[in-house]
Amino acid sequence: MKIKTKPYGEIEVDEKQKIHFPEGIIGFGGLCNYYLLDSREGPFYWLQSEEEPELAFLLVDPRVFRHDYKLMVRESDLRDLNIKDKQDLLDFTIVTVPEDHSKISANLMGPILINRKTKLAKQVISENEEYTVKHYILEEMKIQRTRLLESENACSYTKAK
Amino acid sequence: MLVLTRKQNEIIMIGDSVEVTVIEVKGDQVKLGITAPRDIKVHRKEVFLAIQRENIDASRADVGKMGKIGDIFKKNDKNIGI
Numbered sequence A: 001m002k003i004k005t006k007p008y009g010e011i012e013v014d015e016k017q018k019i020h021f022p023e024g025i026i027g028f029g030g031l032c033n034y035y036l037l038d039s040r041e042g043p044f045y046w047l048q049s050e051e052e053p054e055l056a057f058l059l060v061d062p063r064v065f066r067h068d069y070k071l072m073v074r075e076s077d078l079r080d081l082n083i084k085d086k087q088d089l090l091d092f093t094i095v096t097v098p099e100d101h102s103k104i105s106a107n108l109m110g111p112i113l114i115n116r117k118t119k120l121a122k123q124v125i126s127e128n129e130e131y132t133v134k135h136y137i138l139e140e141m142k143i144q145r146t147r148l149l150e151s152e153n154a155c156s157y158t159k160a161k
Numbered sequence B: 001m002l003v004l005t006r007k008q009n010e011i012i013m014i015g016d017s018v019e020v021t022v023i024e025v026k027g028d029q030v031k032l033g034i035t036a037p038r039d040i041k042v043h044r045k046e047v048f049l050a051i052q053r054e055n056i057d058a059s060r061a062d063v064g065k066m067g068k069i070g071d072i073f074k075k076n077d078k079n080i081g082i
Helices: A075-080 A137-150 A154-160 B045-059 B069-080
Strands: A002-005 A009-012 A018-020 A033-038 A044-049 A056-060 A089-096 A105-115 A121-123 B011-014 B018-026 B029-035
Touching: A002 A033, A002 A044, A044 A089, A056 B045, A089 B045, A105 B045
Parallel strands: none
Antiparallel strands: A002 A009, A018 A033, A033 A044, A044 A056, A056 A089, A089 A105, A105 A121, B011 B018, B018 B029
8 A cells, every 4th residue: 555655755565564653652642653664775764654744753773883782671661562572572763863964863762662563662761771862873883883993802703793 | 739748768649559659868869669550651751851852853854855864874884894
């Protein structure tokens, strides 16, 4: 079927891409149905509102720019989504793209959790208090790169890959 | 606003199912314990507001200008060598 999307206009989607947020996304409470779209821009995804074509969130797996990313959420959040097995869990963070693209950031404080099987989803609040709403992606990639080079294990790490 | 004075280990009940216990008072910090049913969400307000603000900012991205976002990433990928 076809839906109207913010990034790509009218496109064909599959029912399988439909994600339901019973509580909506924080600040966008009334809107509960979204489609998860592959992005045409790098490692990103779009979370497109079904009800509001002009509303879409850019998502990324934070491990793309932070290999040390640790998802820490409350047991009750996993229960809300009926997640019993880690395999069922898909997690992303929302990306903010300002005018100055070099300041692109990810919100690690409010990750998006999706039950892969039931397509139930929720924006939760991270239990990891080191994480903030604004992690500058390019900056953190640089830090990660420096760490990788400084690390004594850099060689074995590269080989292992 | 209802204002109540409580001592350490004293409890306030909200409705039949929410309990707020004063666990510790130390300088300008108060440690509270909250017992509530699963469907009642308990959050620090500033955290909730920060996420809400960031979501609104994220929703305002100008999609027309975003074609190059992937490029920035690719360039950086090359830099890192992955």
